[in-house]
Amino acid sequence: MTTQGETTMTTTTRTEAPELAGLPLLGSLLDLKNDSLGTFLRARRDHGDVVRITAGPPGLRRTVYGVFSAEGVQQVLAGESANFRKDNVFYQEIRESFGNGLLTSQDEDYLRQRRLVQPLFTRRRVDGYADAIAAEAETLLGEWREDRATTVDVLQDMTRLALRAVARILFGTDVDTAVRVVERSFPELSAYVLRRGYSPLKVPRDWPTPGNRRADAVHRALYEVCDRIIAERRAADRAPGDGDDLLTLLVEAESAEDGRFDATELREQVLVFLVAGHETTATSLGFALHLLGRHPEVQARAHEEVDRVLAGRTPGAADLDSLSYVTQVLKEAMRLFPAAPVIGRRAVAATRIGGITVPAGADVVVAPWVTHRHPRYWQDPERFDPDRFTPEAEAARPRYAWFPFGGGPRACIGQHFSMLESVIALAMILQRHRFETVDAEVPVAPGITLQATGPARCRLLPRTA
Template structure:
């Protein structure tokens, strides 16, 4: 069968194509593209002479080809990753080739299941602070998105830095949202002015970057001055500093900072999104909320959660997976095709910008019955086994799959369990607008009313 070279797609505006749609409402644009044009869609954006083509791939088979089977042909070489790399460094999320392989070898031993399970105590400590604060919330109302962002940031900072939490959290809370908007705006700009130009956007973005670099560099330098931490310290920064390869290779101070920044970004924004939307969905669905609370209260029974509880909370695990289906933190992922290839019967040219979209694939009607409906039982073992491996891929896939998958699930399930053990939740805001930057976020309030259990 001959592959098609003409790929369907929206007509767009004669002057700028689909530029405004991609920058203002990218999620709606990609959802409409699959609905109207199929599993491989060409979307043009930008004015004549500066127009860029994006090839969106929506089928599980296509996503597997890009991220898994032909991953070497699809590189993180697009404008977005260029901007992210320049802003937060050449860490595990953004590095490639030899740099990535070296970093992965050094860091992988720090993310074994046994090592990650050891962080359950830090998670439980932050959950305790969270639930204590919620008991005094005015009118019992909290914003789930804000609260989960603060909680996840404090948790990852505690795991990274140990005792050096408060100042780092304050700087990151101020600076990461600014830097994220800066990366997004420059990544989609038809023309990127030099960062050295004193534009308002450059000044804001570079000041946020400077603040993040300074706090990380200071903590790393202070830790090095103390000999790399206490002998029995197990915070991630100390372990990263001690990591050695077979030939004695190690991360230098700038590489340590790059890894810390990537872990801070990826380790808090993704988990915060999953937790916030899980609470939001349960707050709107009393039947599923009842089942989740019964499991949490039975298993945890008034005590702090531990890593051993993860396997004993299967319904909460299904709730989290369903929340990540509907609202995956990494809703869109871009690559550049090195060589011409064929995906789902269409020729993708060499050099093309290729987008896979978990948020769209996760709602694909060929793979999900009534895809807009919240149903945790989609993730019963027999249901998962029957589906294509890439019908659900919130952690990516292939050789670049997220190294922190187990940590994210451990933190999310234990936190959700502790919250539902102590509180009933009810939605105040039933509809929530979405925003796509570095990660998926709520663009409007996500308030829930929390009522302490008897």
């Protein structure tokens, strides 16, 4: 008989998690601050699928349990999701900076928000945004043509493309203002959240330190642009149903059970969609182009499919199933460079995962960055190989060997939108260009999302077919 929370993957009689070695006074704090992704990889390689990691000086030390197997991830995110809450210090910092929207809310707040927002993200509704996505991709291609660009930083340009697309779909108008504010504000606020999350001693946010003052300024800038656009939209003299942008739909969202979003809730939802809504797409597209530039044989297969399926026309939502190899390229890019490389939770009650006891109140981390490289599920895991995502290969793997959108009841609500945008944009780009990678390796580090810490330049070569 197994206790509640114990899974069938138990292969050892050990009940206490092995601990990653660290410094006597600080534990693994410096390793996590300097290279958390490498630290989690090392923890799994040296100690297995459930590892205890301590960080911080005595008296302020925190213990994190890393869970790296697909089966363990499924237990945390899906099978026993009610026992693993978004209560850790990083989510609290994100909540303080970006509000209590879908990304950070919990319990009844989350359920109410999800019920109000879910009708806005049906497949049929999202497919209706294909033309807007294609228009923004065409704008970027026009800029490359006008600038006569020969070398581009694909991550920077895909971030701009994804941000403009989500702003256009969210707001309908005033895209440029929103894009400029987010471009300036998000990286600084993300770094601020990360610094505070790792700091054993936190200066109160209302103390007038230089860091707090800068964070407050960008925080206010984000809120102000959202508030202004929401106010303008609410003041517009339009009948219900006249607008199909997401903001109009959010303003009009209502149910007898859940009521409507008030002004604060609207702002927080808009901010989550604006900030988080472009990151997965930008990361997937940017690294897909970077990897295609390093693997010309894969790029040639993607070009062949795009030419055969589209024959020069602009792709739409109906083409997604036919652009199967382009989709495989994107999924493999998301395996190697997941936009959310680490996902945190906190255990409510003591739980056994793979035969290891995770105590009540413990911080728990599941890491796509690590599980997506787990040799149990991925042969030669650092190799770029889109054929890992044929239907047959996907069916042969555990469900949570690949989870770039999270999973369970808190899975990303916008995952179909992200895939739609990514496939359409990548297909349009490949219709016009070939890529040769200039920067063979792109250094990355986790923030709120995965961040490149160096350039991702590619030579841009026109195609004649």
